Amino acid sequence: MDSQGLAIDIGDVEAAAARLKGQIVSTRLVESEALNAKYKARILFKPECLQRTGSFKFRGAYNRISQFTGDEHKRGIIAYSSGNHAQGVASSAKLFGIHATIIMPLDAPQTKVANTRSYGAEVVFYDRYNQTRDEVAAPYIEERGMVLVPPYDDPSIMAGQGTIGLELVADANERGLTFDHLFVPTGGGGLISGISVAVKAGSPGTRIWGVEPENFDDLRRSLIAGEPVANEPGHRSICDAILTPQPGNLTFPVNKRNLAGAIAVTDDAVKAAMRDAANYLKLIVEPGGCAGLAALASGEVDIEGKTVAVVLSGGNVDLDLYGEFIAAA
Template sequence: MDSQDFAVGIEDVKAAAGRLQGQLASTRLVESEALNAKYKARILFKPECLQRTGSFKFRGAYNRISQFNEAERERGIIAYSSGNHAQGVASSAKLFGINAVIIMPSDAPQTKIANTRSYGAEVVLYDRYNQNRDDVATPFIEDRGMILVPPYDDPSIMAGQGTIGLELVAEAKERGFEIDDLFVPTGGGGLISGISVAVKAGSPRTRIWGAEPEHFDDLRRSLIAGERVTNEAGHRSICDAILTPQPGELTFPINKHNLAGAIAVSDSAVRGAMRDAANHLKLIVEPGGCAAFAALASGEVDIEGRTVVVVLSGGNVDLDIYGGMIAAA
């Protein structure tokens, strides 16, 4: 497949950046001398945990919803999410005065459920291990006519997330360095596919690596197989934000073309990365949001002497649970 046949191109990402202008919090790169010394590399972190709604998800949700016409706005929005997409959609819907229903796992962090409700969305809970979220959403789509805003497999969502890549390339140019390696957390692949489109357009030599929880490494295995594969049921992880069954239909071709590979990380490694982010960067990062840092720390990619960027994709975590994870690390 030629890159021009992909669902999202660089012009789509640039258009998304135009729609998002004035709506985003600044998440300029930060670094730590101690971490640079520890890994013998220059490591810069993109703190999307400081983004509006506490994660990168606002970017894609706003880009998609901003393109609704009046008739679509009157129909309302339905979305499903473990929490970060939920908050991005709920917040964006509120900005445009659109009713939103969000289907969330009953075991999602309470802070994510509470924050989603705080934006005025109706939250419907389901059992992620025994129910299919598509089945839960069907009545809202078929009976109430609401419009589904998917979490990742949508061109406008992917393009919105890709604005992070534009910012990375622009800041690297501004500060006079080149990005050798880029680590990005991945679930369905919306974030990393959008970012990869922008980064490969502006920095073709950059190696891009996905990061996933153990037993949810569908992207890693799909890249090896050359086709989409599904995760086996019955496993759990603390990385609630990036637990998806398989790569997206639209995201995978882009990732297959642009990525150098993907790395599976343990919950223990993620806790260690969260602790280092708190200790050295003074940032609260949720488990899924720290998967890319854990992947870098795994040593699977040789980064010595290189300039590396790590995306910290979100910071929405219950503080009591967060404290326990940091202590366990």
């Protein structure tokens, strides 16, 4: 906790980096001359789609589970996720020899379900449109005593994801660059809050933008309102990885302090971004993971002549669906 009472500070992120050393891929920045020309800016991409388990989520999950007490180790893990956090938790739990049960939505991509099971985790399904994750998880916590590893609203999770920010600043410094803008896909805010703490410590002038799916822009509306605002129910998006009901209680205060704002992008813009990532970067990026790239085309932020960073947060997507999305773009 920092001096202003926020959930994490730069010391927490640096401690997470020490725990993660040797366990993660330090994903190096990549760029495309064609995309630079298209947007008239220098754009560098952080390809967390190449991270262990295919997304950034391993960082936070491992950081949290590595700090388990002996009692927590015995009790086992319960977590809920559409897939990326599930895989991060399941993989980390396997490394530490801990049983994990993951609650996943019925419409979770099959590749994410299969990958989660491949790490030895038990998968329990729920209907995300008629049930809440908390009510499904409650019996596992209250009756069985299992330890909840939440997807974003946890200091250790936030700090683990924040190690991306440390790497971004270090890579920029190595190249003699300073980022004017940074775009980060955003759901509950664990990723962007952690990154923002690290980036603001090392590059205070960088303007940080959250990017959300259209109709799931709770962070954007919350920043405008100055307090957490929930999404209206009943909407759909292909960006399964970043569909959350509202900002986290711990993540929002950090984001309120550190972010320049948030941008909502359409599914069609995301499909076009996925095509660009494949065509110009030669990377398979899932819909939610490509939201930051989609934001560049929105025109909401003037990036011409600027140096820009974009986090590509994950690459776990069913290939049949991927093909459909690319074709549709």
